Amino acid sequence: MASRGELLYPEVDRVFLEPYLPVNDSQSAKSGLPFVTLTFATSLDSALSLAPGVQTALSGPQSKAMTHYLRCRHDAIMVGVGTAIADNPSLNCRIQGIGGYGSEGLDGQPRPVVVDPQGRWQLTSETKILNLARQGRGKAPWIVTSKTPSADNAKLLEEVGGCYIVLEPQVSKNKTSIAWLDILETIKARGIQSIMIEGGGVIINSLLSTENADLINSVIVTIAPTWLGQGGVVVSPPRSEGSTLPVARLQQTKWQQLGDDVVLCGTLRA
Numbered sequence: 217m218a219s220r221g222e223l224l225y226p227e228v229d230r231v232f233l234e235p236y237l238p239v240n241d242s243q244s245a246k247s248g249l250p251f252v253t254l255t256f257a258t259s260l261d262s263a264l265s266l267a268p269g270v271q272t273a274l275s276g277p278q279s280k281a282m283t284h285y286l287r288c289r290h291d292a293i294m295v296g297v298g299t300a301i302a303d304n305p306s307l308n309c310r311i312q313g314i315g316g317y318g319s320e321g322l323d324g325q326p327r328p329v330v331v332d333p334q335g336r337w338q339l340t341s342e343t344k345i346l347n348l349a350r351q352g353r354g355k356a357p358w359i360v361t362s363k364t365p366s367a368d369n370a371k372l373l374e375e376v377g378g379c380y381i382v383l384e385p386q387v388s389k390n391k392t393s394i395a396w397l398d399i400l401e402t403i404k405a406r407g408i409q410s411i412m413i414e415g416g417g418v419i420i421n422s423l424l425s426t427e428n429a430d431l432i433n434s435v436i437v438t439i440a441p442t443w444l445g446q447g448g449v450v451v452s453p454p455r456s457e458g459s460t461l462p463v464a465r466l467q468q469t470k471w472q473q474l475g476d477d478v479v480l481c482g483t484l485r486a
C-alpha cells in the first residue's frame with residue numbers, strides 16, 4: 217500500500233516510460249557497460265536545489281512516485297558525495313511496500329552507490345542508507361573512491377554488508393576525480409546491469425559533457441513549474457573549448473504531465 221500522502225504511479229503511465237528503461241536480454245548482459253539512466257528534478261531555471269548543500273523539494277507527489285518506480289527498475293542508484301552530504305538520502309524504493317512496486321524484500325531495491333573520489337563522506341550512526349540496510353529496507357551501499365577509507369568508515373560500512381571500491385584517480389586542474397568509464401565498467405563487472413544516476417550538479421554536468429555523454433542511455437527529467445532563482449545548483453554542462461555547438465541534444469523525446477510537473481524522456485546513446 218502507498219502510505220498517506222504518497223500516490224501510486226499508475227500502470228497506464230508506466231507504459232510511457234518503457235522505451236527509456238533497461239531491458240534484461242543477453243545482448244545487454246554481454247555489454248561491458250551498464251544501462252545508464254540520468255534522472256533528476258529541475259526548476260524552470262535549470263536548478264536542482266536552492267544552493268549547494270540545500271535539499272530542495274521540486275517533484276510533486278505524482279512525479280516523486282515515478283522516481284520511486286524508476287528506482288525499482290534499476291539495479292543501482294548513484295549520487296555524488298555532495299548530494300550524500302547535503303541530503304543524507306535514503307535512496308531506496310519506499311512506495312508500495314518495502315520491495316517497491318510489486319515485490320517484497322530486497323530484490324526490488326536498487327544498490328546505492330556514492331561516488332566520493334576524495335573520501336569526504338564521514339559515515340555516522342545517523343547515515344540513513346546504513347540504517348536502512350541494517351533494517352533490511354535497502355541494499356548495503358557501495359562507495360567509489362580513490363582514497364584509502366578511514367578505519368571508522370570502513371567498519372560502519374562493512375557492518376551492514378557494504379564496501380568501498382577503490383579506483384585509480386585522475387587529476388586534472390588540481391581536481392581529483394575518477395573516470396566515468398572506469399566507474400561504470402567496475403560496477404558492471406560486479407553484476408550491475410542498470411544504474412540510475414540522480415545527481416547532483418557536479419555529477420550531472422560531468423556526465424553530460426561532450427566526453428562522457430555517450431555513456432548515458434536515457435535521460436528522464438522532472439521539470440517543476442517553479443523558478444528557484446540565482447545561486448542554485450544548476451544543470452549546465454561545460455562546452456568544449458572554442459565550440460559553438462550545443463553540448464548534447466536528446467533524441468526520441470516524449471513528454472508526460474504528472475500533476476503540476478512535466479516529465480521529459482529522451483535518449484542519448486544510440
Ligand SMILES: NC(=O)C1=CN([C@@H]2O[C@H](COP(=O)(O)OP(=O)(O)OC[C@H]3O[C@@H](n4cnc5c(N)ncnc54)[C@H](O)[C@@H]3O)[C@@H](O)[C@H]2O)C=CC1
Nearest residue numbers: 256257264265269270271296298299393415416417418419
Ligand atoms: N533535484 C534533484 O533531482 C537533485 C538535487 N540534488 C541536489 O544537488 C546538490 C548537490 O550537488 P553538488 O553539490 O553538485 O554535488 P554532487 O552530488 O554532484 O557531488 C559532487 C562531488 O562528487 C565528487 N565527484 C564524484 N565523481 C566525480 C567526477 N567524475 N568528477 C568530479 N567530481 C566527482 C566530487 O567530490 C564532487 O565535489 C544538493 O543540494 C542536492 O540536494 C542532488 C541530486 C538530485
Ligand SMILES: Nc1nc(O)c(N)c(N[C@@H]2O[C@H](COP(=O)(O)O)[C@@H](O)[C@H]2O)n1
Nearest residue numbers: 257272273274275283303305306307414
Ligand atoms: N526526483 C527528485 N525530486 C526532487 O524534488 C528531489 N529533491 C530529488 N532529489 C534526489 O532524491 C534524493 C532523496 O532521496 P530520498 O527521498 O532520501 O530517498 C536526493 O538525495 C536526490 O538525489 N529527486
